[in-house]
Structure formats: C-alpha cells, structure tokens
Amino acid sequence: MLEKIYIEFPVNNVIEEGKEKQKSGSSWVHEPRAREIEEVMLLIASGLSISANKKINIEFGSRVIEWIENGQLSSLKVSMCGGLGNESDSREIGSPMFLRSILVGVIEKQHDPAFTFFIRGADDALSHRFIEAYYNFYFFIEYLYGSGKFKTKKIINEFLVSEELGEALDSVIKDEVLATVASKDFIKMLKGASHEEIYSHIVSTRGGLQHPKKVGPKIWHPEKQYDYLNEATFLHLVCLNIAMKRYYSVAFSERVESAYKNVMHCLHRKSKIHIVTK
Structure with missing residues (x-):
C-alpha cells in the first residue's frame, strides 16, 4: 500500500x-x-x-x-x-455570540441566502478549494449587488452603484492581512486599479472559470486550486468584511439586545429561558 x-x-x-x-x-x-x-x-x-x-x-x-x-x-x-x-484547526465561540446567534435565529426567523454562499466559500477556502471558494464568494456579491444582471458591463455597473461593496474593497486593499497571503504582483495590481477595473477582473475571472477552454491565455486546470489563491483570498476578505457588518448589525440590534439582557438575567437566576416571538 x-x-x-x-x-x-x-x-x-x-x-x-x-x-x-x-x-x-x-x-x-x-x-x-x-x-x-x-x-x-x-x-x-x-x-x-x-x-x-x-x-x-x-x-x-x-x-x-x-x-x-x-x-x-x-x-x-x-x-x-x-x-x-x-x-490551529480549533475554533471557539464565546457564550455571548453563542447566545446572540440563537436569539437572532428565533427572533428574525428569515435567513439571508447570502450568508450561505459566504459560509460555503469560507469552508472551501479553508480547505484549499480555491476554485470552488471563488464561485461561492462571487455568488455572494452577485446575489447582494448584481440586481439579477449577468452581462459583464451591466453587472459591473451594478457593483459600482453599491457603496457597501466599494467600502469593503477599499478596506481589504488597505489591510495588511492581504499582504501576508497574496502575491506582491497581485497586491500591486489591486492598489493601482480603480473599482471598475477590479470589478472587471472579478467578473472576467468568474467568466474564465465558467467557460473552460482547451487553448488560449485563460487555460485553467480543475486540480490546480492554488492558481486561484490570490483571487479567492481577496474575495474571501471582501465578503467577510460585508458579512460581519451585516450579521452584527442584526446581532446587536435593539430587539436582540433587549432579549439578550433578559437571557442573561435568567442565567444569573438559574431559571428557565422562555423566548416568545410573534
């Protein structure tokens, strides 16, 4: 063997x-x-x-x-x-966020599909499936900001409209974390590009993966995941920036904060916790 x-x-x-x-x-x-x-x-x-x-x-x-x-x-x-x-492969969640996650679920009830795209992409990226990760992260931003458009120029224009996406882009490019993972050439390209040029690169990369060719400058191999490490990691950080802001805005909303305080009182008294939703 x-x-x-x-x-x-x-x-x-x-x-x-x-x-x-x-x-x-x-x-x-x-x-x-x-x-x-x-x-x-x-x-x-x-x-x-x-x-x-x-x-x-x-x-x-x-x-x-x-x-x-x-x-x-x-x-x-x-x-x-x-x-x-x-x-380390271990991941720990503190009791405050554990409780808030439960409260968000039972109070809000309606799940955002964008979070599923993000979670799948993150799992792919952490498992070094960068091609699959790229797809899921692309679906994340396409779902949130694409407005159902699919033609290159139209979807780029839709991306340009979103201030949230643009701010996430700028934040990740300025963050030193990206420099510890992505190549210098890739980072140089990002810093010298406009939002429109970056969106064009994101969309064209997805198009190249969607339509594999046997010959030409955009040949890719389904087993060569690391060829897409730069693109997948960049999109991972962009989507993480957006997903965290979106989720935490709900997890720390007035409704959840009020319920969280009640739960903490119940835990302190060691009494049963009853959550009533309408």
Whole structure:
C-alpha cells in the first residue's frame, strides 16, 4: 500500500517568478518549485487512477513541507499554503455570540441566502478549494449587488452603484492581512486599479472559470486550486468584511439586545429561558 511520497530537491538562488523565499523573521513563506511538485503529483495520481480505473487522489494541499539545512532538519515549519505552520484547526465561540446567534435565529426567523454562499466559500477556502471558494464568494456579491444582471458591463455597473461593496474593497486593499497571503504582483495590481477595473477582473475571472477552454491565455486546470489563491483570498476578505457588518448589525440590534439582557438575567437566576416571538 502506497502511503507516502517523498520529494527532495535543493533550493537554488533562482526562485519561481513572482515569488520570493523569506525565512527567519517573516510571517509568510512562498514555496519555491511548488508548481513543479504539483505537476509531479498530478501525473502520479493520473497514472495510478488510470491503471486502477478508479479516482486516486494525492492531495497537493495535504503535503508536509520541511526545510533541511546543512543536513539537519530546520525548525521552520511551513503550512499548506506556504505560510508558517502555527495554524490551529480549533475554533471557539464565546457564550455571548453563542447566545446572540440563537436569539437572532428565533427572533428574525428569515435567513439571508447570502450568508450561505459566504459560509460555503469560507469552508472551501479553508480547505484549499480555491476554485470552488471563488464561485461561492462571487455568488455572494452577485446575489447582494448584481440586481439579477449577468452581462459583464451591466453587472459591473451594478457593483459600482453599491457603496457597501466599494467600502469593503477599499478596506481589504488597505489591510495588511492581504499582504501576508497574496502575491506582491497581485497586491500591486489591486492598489493601482480603480473599482471598475477590479470589478472587471472579478467578473472576467468568474467568466474564465465558467467557460473552460482547451487553448488560449485563460487555460485553467480543475486540480490546480492554488492558481486561484490570490483571487479567492481577496474575495474571501471582501465578503467577510460585508458579512460581519451585516450579521452584527442584526446581532446587536435593539430587539436582540433587549432579549439578550433578559437571557442573561435568567442565567444569573438559574431559571428557565422562555423566548416568545410573534
């Protein structure tokens, strides 16, 4: 049974174009020769799948990266996207937001489908399914701001009308968080572009994914998720900015705040909590 594949290679001074290798003191590490490794893994998986007549995955996103210096394993840990490997899969929700989430549900009752698009996109992004994530994040902004338009020029014009979307765009571009994930070239492009140019890039990226071509400048591979890391991460942060503001405006509304205070009194008295809605 094949359980592991080891690929060892030297890191030369020539680093993949558009990337740079930063080590000590850096919050992010771009992995040199990643595309080469991805090609090797895809070919191996294809050969095994064809031979077995069954889909066999060798997940590029599940690789473990180690640095070896002077024959010794370096203490530097690297995550799946090339970042320092101090990530934790655990997620904790404090009791205040736990209670507010329940109250919002029983008081408001009507769910916004935009939140479902966002949650699915976030799950895809955190699982390194960047192509699927991009689709869901695009559906999020299309649902909220597209006004049912689908032709490129018309939907870009609809996006331009929204102050909320424009403010989220500006906020993410200014935020240093994006610089820890996206490439320098991508960030440079964003900072030098107008809102209309950014929306055009977002819509054309979605169009390229929607209509795959065998030849031409916009060829994409369904297994090469990391080719869309920049776009998916940027849209993730934009949608997160919007989703948080929209949800928290409800979670801290006057109606929910009043109910929250009553619940806290019940908890303090250790009495049963009754929530009556109309």
